[in-house]
Amino acid sequence: MAPVIQIVGYKNSGKTTLITRLAKLFNGINLRVAVIKHDLHGFDADREGTDSFRHREAGAAAAAITSPWRTAIFEERETRLPELIEHFASYDLILVEGFKQENYPKMVLLRSAEDEPLIRELQQVCAVVQKEADFPVDEVGPRRFQRDEIEPIAEYIRQTWL
Template sequence: MNQPHSLPPLIQVVGYAGSGKTTLLTRVVQMLTNQGWNVGTIKHHPKSWEWDEPGKDTWRHRQAGAGPVALVTGDRTVIDWHKVQEPVALLPFYRGMDLVLVEGFKQASHPKLVMVHREEDRELLDLSSIITLVSSQPEQWKKRGPCLHWDDVEKVAAMIVQEAGLDSK
């Protein structure tokens, strides 16, 4: 397991909208946490999103120039860090995790699983650091390199554990 002071390995799951990234990621997270791994996630949402209201305290903190801004409630914490361009910048928040799975950030250069299903997905094959493709039709993509079926969550999880350099549980 990862030591509390070290930064965890980071693996990406990328693809176009509607490709099954979230479904695959949540199934893998559930499997790995059931095996005893401490798994964190980062979700890239390229469109703007406001989580606090103009005029409220956290909004005022951000307007004053603070960053990151955290809101801590009785049951959750939200951290707003203006314009993170690279998921590795967030890893200090994940100390003590065994693994961080990132949904998105296609252009980042971390090891990644790429969701491919349609002909339009072919351009994703030019991304850097691809460890495997994941598809609903793996036979169609195998000539491009390793390709796993998106329903074979055990194999996908095993590949992630291996790529992250984690010891078996």
């Protein structure tokens, strides 16, 4: 089973940016990374006018499209995180964006000192990634990183979970 690391924080805290930078770095050392993103607001990843969009619009409860390079599956249902993780079990690492209340190791992104209470509200916080170097830091607690310390963050993940 691939290790799972959650990247959590409030809106616009830099979760997607951190994940894309980590994925690029890990890809560069031949690690296969799967990313699962939680979107509370709903989304539509299929474009209007495509065949798969037309299939779903016609009432199909699920639609898949595949090529020699890519597969996409669209289902008209919510998929729970454990099921998604199981689907990606053969990858080297699974990075999860969001799902704050799930019980996996978490890296919490902070925009400012006002976000600090989030660290105590969540379970399994293993690290904190903060935007500003000058806001107060609790000396006891999870490992701390600055936002741009991508290589040290990646090394921490490698040494701890890979």
